[in-house]
Amino acid sequence: MLAAERREHLLDLLGRTGKIVAKDVAAELGISEDSVRRDLRDLATEGLCQRVYGGALPVSPAVVDYDARQAVAPDGKRKVAAVAAALVRPGGSVILDGGTTALAVARALPKNLACTVITHSPTIATALIDHPRADLFLLGGRVFKHSAVTCGAAAVEAAQNISADLCLLGVTGVHPEAGLTTGDVEEAAMKRALSARAADTYVLASSEKIGTASSYHVLPWAKITGLISDTDPHAPVVERLRALGVDVLIAA
Incomplete structure (x- = not known):
């Protein structure tokens, strides 16, 4: 799966379930947890998720100015x-x-x-x-x-x-x-x-x-x-x- 496809998958999962568990996504996609964590870091940098221990949660819209x-x-x-x-x-x-x-x-x-x-x-x-x-x-x-x-x-x-x-x-x-x-x-x-x-x-x-x-x-x-x-x-x-x-x- 390409990086862009993983990104879309992660965002879809976050929208549907309200959380991402890195080890579960890694097992589902057959990739390393490090790859998932890198993807989550990139999404968090863009303000698209809130990273937490073991995965990510939806980011609050109330952190804008x-x-x-x-x-x-x-x-x-x-x-x-x-x-x-x-x-x-x-x-x-x-x-x-x-x-x-x-x-x-x-x-x-x-x-x-x-x-x-x-x-x-x-x-x-x-x-x-x-x-x-x-x-x-x-x-x-x-x-x-x-x-x-x-x-x-x-x-x-x-x-x-x-x-x-x-x-x-x-x-x-x-x-x-x-x-x-x-x-x-x-x-x-x-x-x-x-x-x-x-x-x-x-x-x-x-x-x-x-x-x-x-x-x-x-x-x-x-x-x-x-x-x-x-x-x-x-x-x-x-x-x-x-x-x-x-x-x-x-x-x-």
Whole structure:
């Protein structure tokens, strides 16, 4: 089989099954695992898959830059945001992560809601300026422009001095095997620091992120309270998540 044919086979397999196991493909095609791994490296370089130990998973479309992400699945993000915003109770406190889904949550919060919002996103803070009864706390640090949030040691230290009832956390990938992932190692660390300061953590994941993976692990399933998504409630990947004990809230 020619290299181009192997490439098409791998992409077709990834689309049909949601993963590639290198040793299985090597046995099926009668080639070495090294050849499969080289093909996967090439595909990953082109942004067509996310390499993991032993093979590859679908790559998340949410790793593009911030402006481009605003055009990805806006309807799904609004549905997820509506469910997430309803979790913020009057008089309550919420840690609101950065990203385009979190921005949709900020916009979905009632303008007369009395609450406390803690965020490391200047974009989120700006979106809530015209909410007169919302107390805003903006965590400082180095600005990570890809997601318009602060990260790094200063931001993590600032996060360690706050606490809240609820954390609404964004990720770029949700996969039963790879777990909750994002595309930057410092951003992953910041998300862990934020989640650790809340009584409950819900992950915001519109359907395009379900069944995909990014490079850096964020949290184990046991550390979150639930997952909010607009994906098909009967999809096999959702059933696998529920089998792992994940409480999946479907945003219709």
